[in-house]
Amino acid sequence: MFESLQDGLSSALKSLSGQGKLTEANMREGLKLVERSLLEADVSFEVARYFMKNVTEKAVGETVLKSLKPQQQVVGIVYQELCDLMGPVDHSLHLKGKNDVTVLMLCGLQGAGKTTTVGKLGKMLKAGQRNPLLVAADLQRPAAIDQLHVLGEQLGLPVYSDREEKDPVKVCNAAIKEAKKLGADVVILDTAGRLHIDEELMGQLERIDKQCSPEQIYLTVDAMTGQDAVNSAKAFNDALEIDGVIMTKLDGDARGGAALSVKHVTGVPIKFMGTGEKLEALEPFHPDRMAQRILGQGDILTLFETAQKEFDQEQMLAQEEKLKKGEFTLDDFRKQMSMIAKPGLMQKMMGMMPGMGQMREAMNDFDESEMKGLFGIIDSMTPAEKANTKLIDQSRRRRIAAGAGCEPHQVNELIKQYDAMAQVMTAMAGKGMRDRMKMMGELQGGLAQGGTLGKQKQHTGKRLSNAQKKNMRKARQEALKKKRKKR
Amino acid sequence: MGLFDRIKKGLKKTSQVLNTDVRDLFKSEGRLIDEDFLDELRAILFKTDMGYDPAEELVSEVAKGMRGRVVQMQEVIDVLKSKLKELMAQDESPIRFADSGPTIIMVCGVNGAGKTTSIAKLACMFRGQDKSVVLGAGDTFRAAAVEQLGIWADRLGVECIKGPEGSHPATVAYQAVEHAIKSNADVCIVDTAGRLQTQKNLMTELTKIRDSIRKQIPDAPHEVLLVLDATTGQNGISQANNFADAAGCTGIVLAKLDGTAKGGVVVAIRQQIGLPVKYVGVGEQHEDLVLFNPDNFVDEMFDDALAAN
Numbered sequence: 001m002f003e004s005l006q007d008g009l010s011s012a013l014k015s016l017s018g019q020g021k022l023t024e025a026n027m028r029e030g031l032k033l034v035e036r037s038l039l040e041a042d043v044s045f046e047v048a049r050y051f052m053k054n055v056t057e058k059a060v061g062e063t064v065l066k067s068l069k070p071q072q073q074v075v076g077i078v079y080q081e082l083c084d085l086m087g088p089v090d091h092s093l094h095l096k097g098k099n100d101v102t103v104l105m106l107c108g109l110q111g112a113g114k115t116t117t118v119g120k121l122g123k124m125l126k127a128g129q130r131n132p133l134l135v136a137a138d139l140q141r142p143a144a145i146d147q148l149h150v151l152g153e154q155l156g157l158p159v160y161s162d163r164e165e166k167d168p169v170k171v172c173n174a175a176i177k178e179a180k181k182l183g184a185d186v187v188i189l190d191t192a193g194r195l196h197i198d199e200e201l202m203g204q205l206e207r208i209d210k211q212c213s214p215e216q217i218y219l220t221v222d223a224m225t226g227q228d229a230v231n232s233a234k235a236f237n238d239a240l241e242i243d244g245v246i247m248t249k250l251d252g253d254a255r256g257g258a259a260l261s262v263k264h265v266t267g268v269p270i271k272f273m274g275t276g277e278k279l280e281a282l283e284p285f286h287p288d289r290m291a292q293r294i295l296g297q298g299d300i301l302t303l304f305e306t307a308q309k310e311f312d313q314e315q316m317l318a319q320e321e322k323l324k325k326g327e328f329t330l331d332d333f334r335k336q337m338s339m340i341a342k343p344g345l346m347q348k349m350m351g352m353m354p355g356m357g358q359m360r361e362a363m364n365d366f367d368e369s370e371m372k373g374l375f376g377i378i379d380s381m382t383p384a385e386k387a388n389t390k391l392i393d394q395s396r397r398r399r400i401a402a403g404a405g406c407e408p409h410q411v412n413e414l415i416k417q418y419d420a421m422a423q424v425m426t427a428m429a430g431k432g433m434r435d436r437m438k439m440m441g442e443l444q445g446g447l448a449q450g451g452t453l454g455k456q457k458q459h460t461g462k463r464l465s466n467a468q469k470k471n472m473r474k475a476r477q478e479a480l481k482k483k484r485k486k487r
Numbered sequence: 488m489g490l491f492d493r494i495k496k497g498l499k500k501t502s503q504v505l506n507t508d509v510r511d512l513f514k515s516e517g518r519l520i521d522e523d524f525l526d527e528l529r530a531i532l533f534k535t536d537m538g539y540d541p542a543e544e545l546v547s548e549v550a551k552g553m554r555g556r557v558v559q560m561q562e563v564i565d566v567l568k569s570k571l572k573e574l575m576a577q578d579e580s581p582i583r584f585a586d587s588g589p590t591i592i593m594v595c596g597v598n599g600a601g602k603t604t605s606i607a608k609l610a611c612m613f614r615g616q617d618k619s620v621v622l623g624a625g626d627t628f629r630a631a632a633v634e635q636l637g638i639w640a641d642r643l644g645v646e647c648i649k650g651p652e653g654s655h656p657a658t659v660a661y662q663a664v665e666h667a668i669k670s671n672a673d674v675c676i677v678d679t680a681g682r683l684q685t686q687k688n689l690m691t692e693l694t695k696i697r698d699s700i701r702k703q704i705p706d707a708p709h710e711v712l713l714v715l716d717a718t719t720g721q722n723g724i725s726q727a728n729n730f731a732d733a734a735g736c737t738g739i740v741l742a743k744l745d746g747t748a749k750g751g752v753v754v755a756i757r758q759q760i761g762l763p764v765k766y767v768g769v770g771e772q773h774e775d776l777v778l779f780n781p782d783n784f785v786d787e788m789f790d791d792a793l794a795a796n
Contacts, residue, residue: 036539042720045533110743111599111716142638143631150630195746222599226536226720228748249598252683254722277598277628 031056034078041255044230047085047264055081085260086287090244090269093121094216095130095186101179103187103212107205107240108220109232110193113248113274115144117220118190119151120274120282125186126157133184135175136161137168137208140192148190155279158182168192168204172212189214196235209240216243218271221262223250229258230265237266247285248274263287328422330386334378337371376404377414389415517557525550528563535751536720541758545570568785574754575781577763583709583737589621589667589675591700591707593660595693595734596714597726598681601742603632605714605768606676607639608776609740615774618673620645623663625656625696628680636678643773646670656680656692657699664703677708684729693734711736712765717743717750727756738765741779745769 031052038048058077095102104121106114118134125132134152136159138144145161152159160175172189179187191208194201209217219242221229236242245262250273263270270285378386380403385391392400392415394408401408518524525546532542548570549563584590592609596602603626610620622640624647626632633649640647648666650659660677667675679696682689700707713736715723730736741750744767753764764779 039533040539040721042536042722045530049530109718109746111601113599141635143635146631146634147629154630195743197747222716222718224597224716224719224722226718226723226748226752227534228536228718228746229720231747232718249683251685252597252722253685253725254720257720 031059038257038260041257042224042226042229042261043257044227044261044264047230047261050264051081051085051260082260083288086263086270086285088269089271089285089287091271091284093125093186093271094243096215098130098185101176101185101187102216103176103189103214105189105191105208105212105214105217106220106246107191107217107236107242108193109195109222110141112193112220112222114138114193114220115147115151115190116277116279117246117248117272117274117282118148118188119155119279121188121272122151122157123155123279124282125188126155130186131182131184132157132186132188133175133179133182134159135172135187135189137171137175137189138192139166139168139171140194144190144192151279158184169207169211172208176212196232196239202235202239206239218242218244218246219262219266220246220248221258223247223256223258223273224252224254225258229261233262234265237268242266242268244268244271246270246272246274246282251275251277251281259285330378330381330389330418333418333421334375337374373404373406373410374414377401377406377411380404389418519557520549520553520555535749535754536723537749537751538721538724538755541574541751541754571754571785572782575757575785577757577781581765581778585704585707585709588704589664589672590709591664591667591704592674592676592710592712593679593697593700593708593734594676594712594714594740595679595730595736596681597683597716598629600681600714600716600719601768602626602678602681602714603635603639604771605712605740605742605766605776606636606678607643607773608768609676609712609766610639610643610645610674611773612776613674614643614645619670621663621667621670621672621675622647623660623675623677624649625659625663625678626680627654627656627659632678632680639773646672657696660696661699661702664700664707668703684726684733690729690733693730697734710738710765712738712740713762714740714742715750715753715756717741717768718746718748719752721752721755723752724755724759727760727762731760731762736762738763740764740766740768740776742768745771745775 034055035048035052038051039045043051055077058081093102093104106118106121108114115138122132122134134148134157136145136148138148145163149159149161151157160171160178162171162174165171165174168191175189176187179185189208189212191205192201194205196202208214217240219233219236221233225232233245245266245268247256247259247262247270250256259270270287272282273285275281275283377400380400381392385396385400392411397408397411400411404411528549529542529546532545533539535542545567549566552566553563582590582592594602594606594609606622610622613620620643622636622645624633624636626636627650637647637649646666648659648663650656650662656679663675663677666672677696677700679693680689682693684690697708697711711734713727713730713734715726719726727736727739739753739756739762741753741764744750750767756762757764764781766776767779769775769777
């Protein structure tokens with residue numbers, strides 16, 4: 001998510017560290033790198049300057065004078081400043097009681113992700129025992145109404161639309177009346193995307209704001225936005241006094257510097273972030289954790305929150321019991337892997353673990369469907385083999401490989417991965433949180449050596465004879481020549 | 488409105504920001520180029536989203552050639568212009584049409600970049616050139632995307648090939664090309680679902696769509712256009728890189744240039760990947776698409792400043 005920014009800062013901070021005593025001169029160089037990294041992450045120029053000024057002021061004075069563990073001091077200051085810029089948070093939607101109708105309004109530029117976010121919010125509200133009504137107030141884009149209806153159907157939520165009406169203000173008004181009839185307690189208005197300099201359409205938003213008086217107005221901001229983020233956010237905030245920001249498309253490799261910029265100009269909290277195309281991919285925004293992530297310290301808290309939500313609690317307890325006894329069989333390994341294999345979760349977890357930034361990069365090449373191959377291998381084993389992998393000799397290995405439809409060496413690779421994990425898992429049992437985190441480091445090492453989690457050798461098809469290779473090379477070159485000629 | 492007028496209109500805000508600030512930098516009798524001056528210049532350049540390296544390159548160009556001198560605005564702008572033109576130099580490259588048979592154009596990009604609207608604009612442009620157009624509704628993923636393209640097709644009076652519910656985009660692309668060949672159409676534009684360039688499986692799917700187009704016409708698609716949102720920052724480079732890898736992009740359509748965003752990331756893309764910008768979207772109407780001309784692009788950015796001088 002923020003990993004590119006994270007990588008950039010990590011390298012910048014690395015060059016800060018290990019330079020012995022921090023002098024004003026060598027810190028300036030390091031801070032210049034931090035600034036570069038912010039600018040490359042699309043943080044607005046003014047915001048980056050403001051940030052650097054604060055950091056420099058604090059760092060230069062204090063650190064040099066006290067000369068206390070300089071790197072730590074600088075990291076602390078950079079981290080604190082990042083937190084200050086992106087915080088404080090407020091994840092509440094400020095809903096009124098269930099007997100009342102709360103009106104939420106979403107606005108933003110074209111293609112920022114408003115309609116998808118409306119769906120995600122609807123899903124979240126439904127999960128919170130609310131009855132949301134989605135309102136198709138985007139009368140601009142062709143088929144926007146249909147899109148919301150499809151989302152409503154997927155989520156089992158009512159959608160209000162009026163294909164005859166040309167004025168979105170009237171649609172919104174009518175929808176709120178309808179909500180009372182339907183017994184809905186939250187109304188989400190999906191407005192059309194518009195340019196912040198389009199006075200007519202901005203005026204229309206203001207009219208909706210005046211007539212429907214939504215309790216909360218959220219601006220959706222594309223995480224990939226560049227320097228212009230400050231302009232559009234400011235214009236929307238000036239026109240509507242927005243109450244919060246929702247960052248979208250944070251599952252890509254956008255460095256997301258817009259988060260810092262938008263927070264800085266509008267001063268309103270960033271409430272949520274969209275982290276995927278699925279309708280449950282909406283997460284609360286945490287600036288402090290985000291700042292930690294940016295600095296590469298990992299995000300331990302979010303890791304556990306995500307884990308808790310996704311993992312079956314009882315399964316975890318049973319696992320805990322087994323671990324305490326020092327047992328960790330291949331079956332358990334399979335269970336854990338299948339929990340991790342839920343789409344997207346793997347990458348998410350990796351990014352959150354301390355020091356796993358680089359690991360994550362490797363995991364980007366990781367195709368979760370490869371996990372199925374691993375399961376195939378485990379499923380081809382006898383219970384005895386699963387309980388004790390030492391039983392698996394050459395002939396058994398060959399049998400398992402034949403059963404799973406893979407190469408014998410892949411069986412070996414899997415067992416190596418399992419061994420690395422089992423050691424740590426068993427040792428982890430009965431230890432406190434801090435020890436466990438330490439063990440995570442070891443696990444990481446283990447995986448890096450023997451483990452090629454998911455990084456299996458690619459299938460090469462078949463072996464070609466030298467003559468065949470020669471022919472293919474010839475054909476390739478001829479094709480290339482042809483291509484060049486055509487140009 | 489002529490082509491250049493329209494590009495001028497779209498770029499007006501861009502040049503306003505660049506020029507107003509540059510004007511502010513200089514007093515009538517010229518100004519000493521020192522660190523403060525360079526820093527102000529840097530701020531202006533960064534705001535265009537051109538990126539760290541190109542901006543610093545321009546600043547150092549000014550610093551090297553003019554440091555310590557008292558200069559007129561004209562001189563600095565000339566330096567910036569020639570440097571920018573050097574960076575953006577490219578052959579004028581409109582659509583490469585097929586020698587015979589339909590010209591196949593595949594359109595890709597991230598979610599919300601403006602693919603469908605850009606396709607409508609392209610179709611409208613081809614209709615204006617008296618070419619028959621077939622659209623392929625290849626975005627089978629997003630809710631109502633097929634309907635969205637269908638509505639455009641109806642408005643523009645062009646054919647739109649839609650696959651049955653839940654069909655694979657490669658199948659739709661194949662059918663669209665098949666139909667274009669059969670109906671003797673001049674141009675076939677294939678839409679694809681928006682995808683983030685980091686989604687490996689979806690990027691592979693893009694390659695598959697391209698391959699399925701090739702099954703019937705070996706040298707198709709004749710153009711693979713990446714639609715890039717002009718508000719995009721440095722992530723545009725990653726987008727250009729990955730989409731070029733997966734789909735073999737031949738050019739960029741720079742959408743939404745009618746806002747205050749500068750779309751300067753195309754400078755960095757041009758510099759690092761060499762992908763040219765072919766068209767520019769400058770409004771919400773279906774005729775708001777103009778051919779990208781780098782020299783004009785650069786000139787327009789500074790036109791007002793020169794006029795004011």
